[in-house]
Amino acid sequence: MAVSAARIATRRFSNSAFVAFCYFVTAIALVFLAAVLWTLILKGVAGMSPDIFTMDTPPAGSRGGLRNAVVGSAMLCALAMAIALVVGILAGTWLAEYAGDSRYGSAVRFINDILLSAPSILIGLFIWYLLVANVFHHFTGYAGSVALALIAVPVIARTTEDVLRLQPTSLRESGVALGTPFWTVIRTILWRASTGGILTGALLAFSRISGETAPLLFTALNNQYLSSMNEQVANLPVVMFNDALSAYDDLQRLAWAAALIVSTAVLGVIIVARILTREQRSS
């Protein structure tokens, strides 16, 4: 049975087209990434000055920096991560160790996966309704942190569950066989064995929330000065939003500097998380 040369040629051609297409679109994606990073570095570095970390956000036309926004972002993210770590690790532990195949467990797992992709702006609206409108009656940093925490919790819960499931059953059995209460087994053996994975999840969650803008627009809002958590708290994303859309050159420069700071933090954290997972796999 002879294979026609024409058919081979067609197949060869369509395969080359397929391979070329894959190379081409990957190149497009990488070019987009390079273009965004290039802009960030170019405009961000141009906006950098010693004032950035020593002065507060200025009104248009006067000298200023981003000190209050950097500090505010750090406060908001720190509190959010503290809440999210506690809730996320406990929830992930319940899913991995206690839920089993129960209906309720599957429901929570499913909802968690939905929350992973839920629009962050709707979480902001929810927290606005819950805390700003009905508890505090004013914009506050606490509401901002809770909104960010709700975005981070599903990420941490999911990774915690995944790494706990990777731990061998014999580890649990050997702990229990020594007469250790199961919750002590979880705390002192399973969590300790899973530290790397949980840390990776925490880093990814942090990278999700540190550039998050939408939910802060109506929870923490903004502030011209350093402030306590119970007031409006300045933060880098909202400063970027306000300043980038302003008509003033100096404010736009500040916005790009803020963008560079936030992106460096986010991308740095992602790369660290990536390196952590590699070490785990190779060991």
Place this chain on the structure above:
Amino acid sequence: MADLAITQTAAAARRTARTGPKGAGFEKGFEYLCFAAATMLLATLGGILVSLLIGGWPAFAKFGVDFFVTATWDPVEGVFGVSSLMLDTVLVALLALLMAVPISFGVAFFLVELCPTFLRRPIGTAVELLAGIPSIVYGMWGLFVFGPIFAKYVEEPLMNAAPPGSIWDKLTSGVPNGTGILSASIIVAMMVLPFIAATLRELLLTVPAQVRESAYGLGATTGEVVMKVTLPYVSRGAIGAVMLGLGRALGETMAVTFIIGNSHNFPKSLFDEGATIASTIANEFAEATTPMHTAALLAAGFILFVITFVVLTMARLMIGRSAKA
């Protein structure tokens, strides 16, 4: 001696029996604590639904069906309708998917089948970084860098080349300033691309090596292996991955807010300015002056929630538990 040892052991055993091992008393408490944390996840989703519904109820009650079918958005007169917002939201998301799907599938195929091993990690990380860049940075880049280039090299030539009166002419009418529905969907496409690519890559890696290798062994080309063997093997999950991208695109906020132009009219062309539900909430919510304006925005949020919830549910059902995203 032996007696003493036995007495000591017995005493120790009695002590243990009396108090139990250290910390045993909190055994149940810890389980309840974990259970409460897990329940909080359910409560969050329920809370979003209920709070948006209650908060938006005044708008639903006052405007009724008109809220869904009219496009008037007039905070001064207090008249609100979300039909153009819904249309723009869906339009931007679908256009974005139209561009993101071929690219992300190509990237996933590249990473799984074609990429040299030493480049796999760097390129994988690069795609991850693309997903990690904050939405607002995409917005700024879109408005200040991409927009002007797009206006000059794509919008203007397309408009000038359009034969008057044709569909082409209609689709490209408007002001070529780089903002608008098409620009927004291109930026959104960039943002959802890594999510679809990463999910599809995970799925493709679940195809058993024997299946792939036997296809290669029969003499199939790379293209044939992917299109006829591995992609059909994960077809259900692949559709799920696309739906996941759709869910992301529908809720994309900050980038769209920067570049869509924020005009509450029915879009007349691809270059026309528009406003999505998410971008309208981001722009107006903190400055909403009347209770009805706030209610209308919350009601719009409720609609967005229902749409994304349905899309994401379908996505998750199709992907199953195998792939992370």
